[in-house]
Amino acid sequence: MKDLQEILAIALDVGLGAANILRSYYHETAKNSNLDVQYKHNEPVTVADIAVSQYILESLQAALGNEDFAYISEETYQSQLGGDTPEWVWIIDPLDGTRDFIEKTGDYAIHIALVNKTRPILAVVAVPEAEKLYYATKGGGTFVKTRDASISLKVSSNKQVEDLTLVVSRSHRNERLNYLLQHLPCQNQKAVGSVGCKIATIVEQQADVYISLSGKSAPKDWDIAAPELILTEAGGKFTHFDGTPLQYNTGDINQWGGLLASTSQHHEVLCQEAERALAQFTHS
Incomplete structure (x- = not known):
């Protein structure tokens, strides 16, 4: 090879x-x-x-x-x-x-x-x-x-968590995701289409965080695999909300659950806040 x-x-x-x-x-x-x-x-x-x-x-x-x-x-x-x-x-x-x-x-x-x-x-x-x-x-x-x-x-982040900017979709939105985004410590938002363009926005330091939340359907391996490596090799993080790494080529092409991409500085805090907001939404 x-x-x-x-x-x-x-x-x-x-x-x-x-x-x-x-x-x-x-x-x-x-x-x-x-x-x-x-x-x-x-x-x-x-x-x-x-x-x-x-x-x-x-x-x-x-x-x-x-x-x-x-x-x-x-x-x-x-x-x-x-x-x-x-x-x-x-x-x-x-x-x-x-x-x-x-x-x-x-x-x-x-x-x-x-x-x-x-x-x-x-x-x-x-x-x-x-x-x-x-x-x-x-x-x-x-x-x-x-x-x-x-x-x-290289992504660099020396911002306070409340000063981070979320990059969000124009179209793929639902009630759960909206609730989650409203209950995060950072409220600045920038609308960008395509996961690749969203991650490009983060590595170009025009935004800091991206969240994907599956509903009836989920993003697929081909939506996430290339952008993930672009972000992580620039020093960012891209994981499930519980911090576990993403996996591809597993026989299931769906990326179920909550995924969070960030410049890494407040990654764990944002993951915890996202899990907490989802639990609140489920019980509300």
């Missing part, structure tokens, strides 16, 4: 190509830029999602083959029919933030993660409208690549 830096170079190249394809649909310069929006499980899917998924899968498979790696993309995923979970798996979201893509807010991203057993060891998050590629390898730190340079990113 190629070494991690070679694999990263391939993934960056693929991320850049995927970003160019998405921008061509977004700015309607693609040959056929009619998005032809369909709905799957109440979530929109466009021809752009499908085209980019195909591009990423074909490009990675052409460069890396199928012997060492399995590939899971949101658009092609079929629930695994038994059998062993592969040791090395690419987990891909070709378009995270489809609603934002359709509504032209600019908050959409591409997630590409390489997971070994149950943990991500390489991640690329492309934010096409910012013309930025965020990337990280396990133990190697987080970087942002622009047209001109690659810059190392």
Whole structure:
């Protein structure tokens, strides 16, 4: 198998190509830029999602083959029919933030993660409208690549807990999550679509905390795996409310429960407050 830096170079190249394809649909310069929006499980899917998924899968498979790696993309995923979970798996979201893509807010991203057993060891998050590629390898730190340079990113937090800013969704909201957010010690909020864009906002130090709370449905491995490594390698934390690490490639692609991402300084306190608020909501 190629070494991690070679694999990263391939993934960056693929991320850049995927970003160019998405921008061509977004700015309607693609040959056929009619998005032809369909709905799957109440979530929109466009021809752009499908085209980019195909591009990423074909490009990675052409460069890396199928012997060492399995590939899971949101658009092609079929629930695994038994059998062993592969040791090395690419987990891909070709378009995270489809609603934002359709509504032209600019908050959409591409997630590409390489997971070994149950943990991500390489991640690329492309934010096409910012013309930025965020990337990280396990133990190697987080970087942002622009047209001109690659810059190392580190989150720093020397704020009081009440001064932290939560990055929240525009659309995925429900009563439980609203109650929880209202009962946290920090009340500043910034609305950003796409998990990849939210985590980019945190590593760029424009926000400090993100909370995901599953309801009838949950975020999937491909929503979280790449952004998680981008944040943790920059010095942040991304865990369940009880502090346990996230796991991927477990046979269940859902990330159930409460997840909290932060610049790490007040992480444990925020997790405890979130658990307390949820318990209060359940009893209210």
